[in-house]
Amino acid sequence: MTPALEIRNVTRRFAGLIAVNDVSFLLQPREILGVIGPNGAGKTTLISLISGTLAPTSGDVLFEGRSLAGMPAYRRARLGIGRTFQIMRPFPGLSVLDNVAVGALFGHGGGHAKLAKAREQARAQLDFVGLGKFVDQRADELGGPGRKRLELAKALAMQPKVLLCDEVMAGLNLVEIDEVIAVIRKVRDTGISVLVIEHVIKAIKSLSDRLLVLHHGEKIADGEPAGVLANQTVIEAYLGKRRI
Amino acid sequence: MKTLRIALVVAALVVLAAVPWFGSDVLIQFGINALLLAVLAQGWNIIGGYTGYASFGNSVFYGLGSYGVGIAMAQWHLPFGVGLAFGVALAVTFAVLLGIPVLRLRGHYFAIATLALAQVMIAIVSNVTLAGQNIGLVLPPLNNDPLFYELSLGLLVLATLTVFWLTRSRFGFGLIAVRENEEGAEVMGVNTTLYKTMAFALSGVFCSLAGGIHAYWVTFIDPESAFDISLNVKMIIMAVFGGPGTILGPVVGALSLSAISEFLSSEITSLASLFFGIVVVAAVVLMPRGLADMLRRFRKTGWRYFAENIRTHRL
Amino acid sequence: MSAKPAVKEPLLDVRAISAGYGGMPVLHDVTLTVYPAEIVALVGSNGAGKTTLLRTLSRVLSATGGIVMNSHDLMPMTSDQVFAAGLVQVPEGRQLFDRMSVQDNLLMGAFRRTDKAAVARDLDRMYALFPRLSERRRQLAGSMSGGEQQMCAMARGLMAAPILLMIDEMSLGLAPVIVEQLMGVLTTIRDEGVTVLLVEQDVNLALSTADRGYVMETGSIVHSGPAKQLIDDPEVQRAYLGL
């Protein structure tokens, strides 16, 4: 079976700093892959390299066996790569509904969609992530966590094959985190592969099929969650004593 | 409500179209000027209002349109229509060739790069013999102001219908997404480069047509007046005055500002520019979201609208 | 209601505050007291109005009611005056000066401080606390990773030498080690006499560090009391800890 994503020896530098250093891994179809690591380890950079908003200094990303080298972000989106932004990027002047409708119009599922139909899909998506009450609000009137959910809804509306989530649970309380976990599981059950970055260990532990740890841009562990979380290096670099 | 608005627009259109039958020559001339400015404001609205790129290079399109007509008619003795087509071709070529690199710039940098383009065009054209260098071109005169008037009005209607279509179409939705957050739009599948370039070109088509009509009407063009930066400033001001990113805002803004300016320069002739400046300053302070927003909300809030505006926008 | 001895004067006294956005009310008669040198946790679900309350206290938002700190009436003040009175906020969404270096961001925290030597000392302390920031003094704040930015925001708040520090979503985006370390810092500064009002989604974490807590629900305070007591409150457990 071709993996949904294959990351091959990817490196990215920022003026003297190596943010991602020779990282390789696979994301299998219908897999939920958790990515953790200390702050500044290169997790977000990794997502940007996959979604095409940053270009790798070296290395390659393959989507369903096909190299994405040089492909602009919008084409990757249409192929089926959806992402959220850790530092949220809503369309501030548009309504919450229209924010999501953009995804339905232009994403993997879009292409020839009509505006009215896209809005309909968007509404459904918003209900799904629990923002149903806010459809008519302007996006910049949402509080922080509301925007996180909006990010998720926008990405989902694109009907992606691979979903890249960058800290969509940050700022939610435990009850709400459980809701989002349920949402992501349901998404996976529709056949989507998911990559989740999260610092909420409890969530990542229960959600991930597999866990990958980055440190100083390098992959330091990759495997089944309980094992990885028990790894001494991971504990020292990342978890600390408290290990929730 | 909605039918009422449509009826109002249609009625206004009928009155406007009938002006040559009852208006004086001065009114018709004023009309041609004001309508062409409205076309420019509406053209700018596509790239500036909907796509969020503050173009200062639209006067380049206007100038290319003028020179398209000028060169075709004065140098090659071709008919007006061919000149217009030539001008549009020049404008679209320019939009595509220069749009792609320049539209990579954001915000102020884009504004200034396009401003510089207008300067470069003046400088280049003043050295091109075919375009009459800095001396300019004199076109064969056609004394038919009603025709020019109806042409301008038709162009304005076309431009406005295009903008109306934008607001209902996938393309327009993509442009708005680019305006609101370009990187966000890109990762959601909007081909931002293509969309921006198309918006720039579309905006250029209308501006160049306006320039072409104007050139034939005044029968004389030179680089300074064809690529006049202050014309670009004017279109922005008119669009912003009316309400950028709305369908009728730029039109209303252009027509009303033209009317104010014309009234001032014929009634209090030597104080005109002073008053015009004061009107602009006062308008920005009192209604920073444009006429369209004021008309929409004034009914509800009344005079409080202005005080409210100052309160929400001041430091 | 208060767990502190009644002899102690409150540092911050918030009485019947109501506020909202453009006509839509969010806070309804919120009353809350903070005593000197304690950590108070404010918890509640999304959209409860915690951020709104902090904004109101910093006078970013207009409101009705009464806010008194250290016997200064904060109601007629602007946010810069509130800051001058010693009430400092680490805002939601970090609000860094994106196109300025990390160091400049930290120094902006000390904008009103005149004792240069003390500022330099505090700067060193911050760099010791956050070695990552020390490595990146010259990097533009906006180009840092989410967690690094959060560290920068915390450090900036601490640089202001606050009397009362309000932190909105402190743990947001931070690796567990760092969160743990920061909780230690809060206890330290509390012991140095700085008062902390902490808004936190991780209820467990917040209440296990804090002295007292308030629980907010749709714009009103619904529970309050010593932190330990709140953790054990079955209703709180059900609503926030998913137990």
Add this chain to the structure above:
Amino acid sequence: KDIVLGASVQLTGPVANTGRYYRDAYQLAVDKINEAGGVKVGHETYTLALKLYDNQSDVNLSVRQYTQLVSRDKVNFLLGPFASNFALADSAVSEKYQIPMVQGGGASDQIFSRKFKYIFGTLAPASHYFGSTVEMMKGLDPAPKSVALLYADDAFDVSVAEGTRPKLKEAGLTLAMDERYSTNATDFNSLLSQIKSKNVDAVLVAGHETEILNFVRQAKSLAVAPKMYSFTVGVPSEDFRKALGKDADYAFGMTAWLPSADLKDQWFGDAAQFASAFKAKFNYDPDYHAASGAADVEALVKAVEDAGTIDPAKVRDALSKVDFDSLYGRIAFNENGQIDLPQTVIQIQDGKLVAIQGVHGKIAAPKYPMPAWDAR
């Protein structure tokens, strides 16, 4: 009864400083003629009235204002704006409505080459501007050999340069530099450095007043002193001497008009009296713009009196035949509607304007060659 003359001139905007000459000259001439009893048309006497608009130095606006003057204000005749590009656009209005326009603000050949019937101009043709200067240069001692010709890239100055080149060749002078510069240029350092390094004897500049002021000041600061320099505009105006002070000395210029008592005039007596009346009323000295503007009014009045009617078409025919002496000189239009006036070479000597060479030859001795700047 009134005869209304309409005009739109630059009272504000970048060229307002020249526009005012026309406003004031029109007003003065109209007042003077009314004082003298007005205009006799057949058996009736008419008073002149003036309707002026400010075009804010905007060509489009000026076109609309001229249209307004003829169609709404129903003025009888038109006077011109300042500058060739305005005259070029505005003459289309007079042609369209068949109302005669007499203008003294545009000299570009394009205005008259369109075969319009209703436009008349009282400025000398651009191509003749440097004629008398070259004539004078032939008699200078030591004779200048190399010449630099610098000109702005607008219609008028390009025409001047085109007319000058053959004249220089004919006089046996070598053209060491022939440079077109952008209108409104402010920096002449590169050109001046070239003049210095090529050791050019004489510099001829066709441009605008502000460019010429910059040119002289920068010449001084770079210590560039050719044997002579001459300018198409600026030198005759009072502004020029005021702005440059002592540095204005030795500059050659030209004017088609000087306030001389030899120029007799039916209303003002002579040009000198015109100049003093002008100065008394407006508190600055008139130059050829003003004289030309006053002559425009007189030409119209003459034509109306000759035609014996205020019918525009008849007055137009009368205009094409007028031939009279005015404070500005002899006014007789050729078939294009232009008059031909020779330029008098002038020079600033000790802060005063001195006429050097006119139609009839030498008037005064030129100060030549110009000394170095630090040797003055």
Add this chain to the structure above:
Amino acid sequence: MDLLVQVLINGTLLGGLYAMMALGLALVWGVLNIVNLAHGAFIMLGAYVSLYLFTYLHIDPFLGLPITAAVMFAIGYCVQRGLLNLIVRAPMFNTLLITFGLEVVLTYLAQLAFSADFRTINPSYAGDSIVLGPVVLPLARLLAFGVAIALTVGMWVFLLHTTLGRAIRATAQNLVAARLYGVEPRHLYAVTFGIGIALAGTAGGLYGTVSQINPYIGAALTAKSFAISIIGGLDNPLGVIVGGLFLGILESLTALYIGPTYADVASFGVLVLVLIVRPTGLLGKAA
């Protein structure tokens, strides 16, 4: 060879003046995010202030610069405090509009007050020059150059290394956060705009000593200032020196080798190229 050296010197000195003209614009734009279309008009006003100090009070135009700057600072402070502060939070374009209106009003009032005549500030030494072998250094330009460089460097030190300068930058980037950290923005905005206008006024005083002024010189100066700020980049006040020198030298060389009418093609063409290759200017930090 001498000619080339001379032209390079001319260009460098011109560039210093250019830098001075652009400095205030770059400050107000880069820091306050106000695109000041009235910048040239303020340069013009500053020139008149200098002119009046010189002709009526006989104050040397260079020694009078501090007075000019003070007067212009006061004007700028009041304009920001009384007018521009009213729209700081309105959409960005409004600053464009309001300063456009302001430019119209200022120009009109200037014509009313000063007439449209060209004036010069002409101290006795204005045309003097220092001769160094084959090359000539015009004195007034040299002085102007010195003032420009000194002020630009001063501005750079001020913005990057003082508390007030840091606060000014911070406020521009994030108004809410700056307030939360104790900045009183109304005053600070006004001070910043005042400084910008004082710099514009100083540029005007210098401009008047080397060129002509009339009420209408503003628009062209605004356009030039834009080009310079962008070539240099807005992030760093030293950028305007780079931009100014670059433009000055380029224009002089173009006039020499290609022809004076191509100076604008060259300068604005290079501007576009710079933007395409380095969108944040020569000295700007990459985003």
